[in-house]
Amino acid sequence: MNEVQQVNDTTSREPSPLSSADYLRDILRAPVYEVAQVTPLQTLQRLSERTGNQIQLKREDRQPVHSFKLRGAYNMMSQLTPAQQQAGVIAASAGNHAQGLALSGKQLGVQATIVMPLTTPNIKVEAVKSFGGKVVLHGNNFDEAKARAVELAEQHHFTFIPPFDHPAVIAGQGTIGMELLQQNGHLDYVFLPVGGGGLAAGVAVLLKQLLPQIKVIGVEAEDSACLKAALAAGEPVTLDQVGMFADGVAVKRIGDETFRLCQQHLDAVITVSSDEICAAVKDIFEDTRAIAEPSGALSLAGLKKYADVHQLQDKKLAAVLSGANLNFHGLRYVSERCELGEKREGLLAITIPERQGAFLDFCHILGGRAVTEFNYRYSDDSLANVFVGVRLMQGQEELDSIIEDLRQGGYPVVDLSDDEMAKLHVRYMIGGRPSKPLQEKLYSFEFPEYPGALLKFLNTLGTRWNISLFNYRNHGADYGRVLCGFELEEGDVLSFTSYLRELGYQWKDETANPAYQFFLAQ
Template sequence: MSQPQPQLAPQPLTCAEYLRDILRAPVYEVAQVTPLQTMSRLSERLGNHVHLKREDRQPVHSFKLRGAYNMMAQLTVAQQQAGVIAASAGNHAQGLALSGKQLGVQATIVMPLTTPNIKVEAVKGFGGKVVLHGNNFDEAKAHAIELAERHGFTFIPPFDHPAVIAGQGTIGMELLQQNGHLDYVFLPVGGGGLAAGVAVLLKQLLPQIKVIGVEAEDSACLQAALDAGEPVTLDHVGMFADGVAVKRIGDETFRLCQQHLDDVITVSSDEICAAVKDIFEDTRAIAEPSGALSLAGLKKYADTHQIHQQQLAAVLSGANLNFHGLRYVSERCELGEKREGILAVTIPERQGAFLDFCHILGGRAVTEFNYRYNDDSLANVFVGVRLQQGQDELDNIIADLRHGGYPVVDLSDDEMAKQHVRYMIGGRPSKPLQERLYSFEFPEYPGALLKFLNTLGTRWNISLFNYRNHGADYGRVLCGFELEQQDILSFTSYLRELGYQWQDETENPAYRFFLAQ
């Protein structure tokens, strides 16, 4: 007979009950009190006192250990003997595995087939039993629940349970012990467990502290829930900050975040990359994207709200980064800091035109210049320019170029231009084509690219193809197809059936400038 799974309390816990549970959580039987480190360089740059809570210093290199252990320590003897199970491709899996090892409880973790081997081996190294199943998290979770029912395992959720929330809330207790004069605390939000636990504690003890939730703009499930007044399910989430790539915030975590967070801010992938760089420059630690999320929000919020000479804290929530993902971070961090601008500029095809163009730039460093001869009159160039003064400087450059007779389009926020087109400059077709352009994102399981090509390439002619992967468990493809007008409806219907995330990019200006006929 299967053991019952712990459910949310029939009546939600009061704030006082959460405070009690946080204060007596036994997490320090396995977790560490992590340092609150001052970021000297960033503090000077921002004109504030910036502190970083180093949860990357936990034995599993993330905060998830706290919540997993707190819940597992409270299971009955029968539940512990039966074992526990979870679905995770990352930090929750490692936290559960180490908690099980500490408590003598068998922990089974269902991980998608797409999970990088480094994460699988890390879970095994902490004593967890790994079951690889499914091509995404949803399929892995469904299998984990099925196994829980079949074998009597207790399912340990990653965020939406009072015991998990209370375990994560111990971070807030440490923050107050380490700096009782904080003015703002910035917390990453995925499913909301960390933000809920820390916020409910801070607002009970020092309510004057402003507590700000930070979300990745392509997985902002909390903001969507706040707008709707209740949790909603996002159609799609971006996977760059995979630790917070959650489609639906938890019911209990939403209740607490709605009640106790003072504000929520979203940040872009480029802004996250810039925060990864800031952390490295100040601490020499390498954060995973979701680990740098709250610092990215701190920087943006301080700038937007003109905050000066305040005590600001952010949580470095994890450092389980696939090393090859640093390629993407390195490419994009300057854009995230507004230290680089990307422009499409039309220049006349005559001798000395490029020299005149450089004179207008006024000696600024050119970080990238892509050009290929097109015709005898005009040429389109893809140019990167290093900036010292951010967006205002870029606006001045654009104004100077236009005044000098150079048509220009700012591509600094054009994802397709930054992800694909900059590597494909000069690839115009040699004959007229009825071409439409699409971008795709699909999981990196064995045979995924072959399936893509076999499914689409055998029915429609592929006229353009660029594949990019930065060590993540998903790949990005930019693909052109020869399509007559009467084929478009059936083609898009087929794309929906295929199940990959896709977007029509035919009208994208970067494509029109550099790749289209």
């Protein structure tokens, strides 16, 4: 797949109701600051030093509703006639547009009704209500909610406020571009997230009118790349399905007007994976201590990838942190995947002989490299398949070297770092019950976490007792935690536990644990 797609305006289209000059005028006159904030353009110091460029982040998470959507919603609502404002407005949304509409309605004294799917998390429903919006829960998905919103608009003469494909919404989002130029008039590149295209269209049309030498790059999630598909077809097309990880840009079809403007004014479009988005979320946190939602970190992920592909150096680059309305529990996924997105972790499936000491020999081949995860369960007397994560300091080149070392050591290896099913499901399903009866005892251990700590743990443990189960995951904590099963005859238990006491590690006998008995014991 060509991940970086150049944009060429070669398609003949009907003239727009608004010219680029019209949009520039409307952006400059947009009254969004009656409710929105001028958000800071913050330098990401650590990331800038790492990449050799000046990288800045437009902090739209600092808006009262924690996203840029407030700008477009308010700009359109402020232009309604008194009769339209009196009747009220309506939208269908489960995310940032809903909150932007609700706060805009509160500021203007206009009743805003938002139809949200029944599956919308309660935290989002309550956020809309807190801004004064009236919530109608309907349907099991966005399409059903939108259909209901259209029905209500007809019944009650509400004005429907679209999330992106309207000139007034586009112009409202374009005010971000005006601020960018005021805050740094020497930018070389600006990276913009693309879902429905409202933000990208508005900012791009302004930048290209005022400083056309700035390269403006659209960024899409690989599994929601509706603009890329439209560019290939020459017109908006509907994707069969979209990924929901970056739900703020999970749009099946780009808008007609936003497509026209993006096609005309964007210099290129780049797509990024979920893992690369997770890595950008981590970068933002490390530099700002802000937690972006996945779609909010999308443009920074694209910036990093584009700068790497094109070997940019000493350039001034800006991205937009478009939102921070994150489902807190989504951080678990982000934490698991960010290292993979940075090529700082590799996942491997390795076959080792089922003999005493084989596990230790395998770890010696890895040397002092930090093992981030190790999952193993005894299966038969000849071979064992293990799932291993390894910390990388030099990316893919180092992973390739590890794989070669293991193969030369006689260990068959499969690289699972880009295997989505392995990362989403299989890594959590390694194990099960042994295929034959075992005299097994289960122990949990804690030991100080540092490079080589796992290898030292295994060396200290020795090879006298056969390991029948092993689970280890480094989450970046100060202490490593291991769950380990041993084949022990009744007569060995006393000497084994005496040996453990001499090791100096914290340990606990988990053999009677109900989770072990239910899922893993013979």
